Amino acid sequence: SQTIHQWPATLVQPVGSPLSLECTVEGTSNPNLYWYRQAAGRGLQLLFYSVGIGQISSEVPQNLSASRPQDRQFILSSKKLLLSDSGFYLCAWRKKDSGGYGYTFGSGTRLTVV
Amino acid sequence: SQKIEQNSEALNIQEGKTATLTCNYTNYSPAYLQWYRQDPGRGPVFLLLIRENEKEKRKERLKVTFDTTLKQSLFHITASQPADSATYLCALDQTGANNLFFGTGTRLTVIP
Numbered sequence: 504s505q506t507i508h509q510w511p512a513t514l515v516q517p518v519g520s521p522l523s524l525e526c527t528v529e530g531t532s533n534p535n536l537y538w539y540r541q542a543a544g545r546g547l548q549l550l551f552y553s554v555g556i557g558q559i560s561s562e563v564p565q566n567l568s569a570s571r572p573q574d575r576q577f578i579l580s581s582k583k584l585l586l587s588d589s590g591f592y593l594c595a596w597r598k599k600d601s602g603g604y605g606y607t608f609g610s611g612t613r614l615t616v617v
Numbered sequence: 618s619q620k621i622e623q624n625s626e627a628l629n630i631q632e633g634k635t636a637t638l639t640c641n642y643t644n645y646s647p648a649y650l651q652w653y654r655q656d657p658g659r660g661p662v663f664l665l666l667i668r669e670n671e672k673e674k675r676k677e678r679l680k681v682t683f684d685t686t687l688k689q690s691l692f693h694i695t696a697s698q699p700a701d702s703a704t705y706l707c708a709l710d711q712t713g714a715n716n717l718f719f720g721t722g723t724r725l726t727v728i729p
Contacts, residue, residue: 509660535715546621546706546719547661554715562716593660605651605663606717613658 505530509594509609516616522567522581524612526594529575534596536577537606538569541591553577554599589616619644621720623707629726630697638692638723640707645718647709650683650690655704655722665692666710697727 509526516522528534535554539547549562551569559569566585570578577594594609624639640650648669653661667674667683667690674681680693694701704724708717 537715544721546721547708547717549716552715560715595660605653605666606661607663608660611658611660 505596505607507594507596507607507609509612511612512610513613514615516584516614518586518616519583522579522584522588522614524579524592524594524614526577526579526609527575528577528596531596531598532574533599534575535599536571537595537597538577538579539593539595539608541593541611543590547593551579584616586616589614619718621645621707621709621718623705623720623723625723626721627724627726629728632697632699632727632729634697636694636697636701636725636727638705638707638725640690640692640720642688642709645688645709646711648712649710650681651708651710651717652679652681652690652692653706653708655706657704661706664705694725699727699729702726 506529537552538550540550541547551559551561553559553571556571567581592612595606597606598604621642630636649666651666652664654664655661665674665676665681667681669685678695682691704722706722707720710717
């Protein structure tokens with residue numbers, strides 16, 4: 504069966520510090536991978552998606568970047584965090600060309616920038 | 618502008634009753650509409666998907682309807698239980714788009 508792992512669960516970082524969040528998927532190959540952010544009381548906002556190794560599409564220009572160094576690994580990074588980067592970050596995957604399937608989300612990382 | 622609205626931020630109902638949640642959208646042409654459940658501090662969990670050419674879909678105590686003319690989906694939980702208490706999100710999936718567009722959710726509380 505397929506599983507998705509996301510870590511860490513909670514993170515408190517000072518303004519200006521770097522960030523690296525990692526997500527890995529098991530039990531599937533060549534998935535579409537996604538990073539979403541959920542601000543308090545708001546809907547999920549797509550940040551990045553990837554359809555393959557090294558292929559990253561950015562939906563929202565901002566202080567963050569993403570990379571996909573391996574088929575089932577997706578990393579969210581920042582060189583210098585801002586207060587506005589605080590939020591709940593979620594990784595998700597879906598089978599390619601599968602409009603008839605739901606997304607599977609990780610358990611999320613609660614990031615607080617202080 | 619594109620908008621997805623879920624009927625209310627919070628909904629309280631008595632155990633055993635049917636909960637009905639609403640999702641309305643404007644300026645989208647979804648091929649699919651999805652419903653997710655999200656518990657506090659956790660990622661959303663996929664519940665049901667309905668296609669644009671389907672009127673209704675059922676899964677155990679859950680029922681979803683989809684009216685593309687009204688641009689509305691209704692999500693029903695019958696015989697509700699306290700364990701059904703959570704936030705429920707609707708999401709639109711447009712053909713060819715690598716994105717799900719989410720509503721802000723409705724927080725359902727089932728009172729014993």
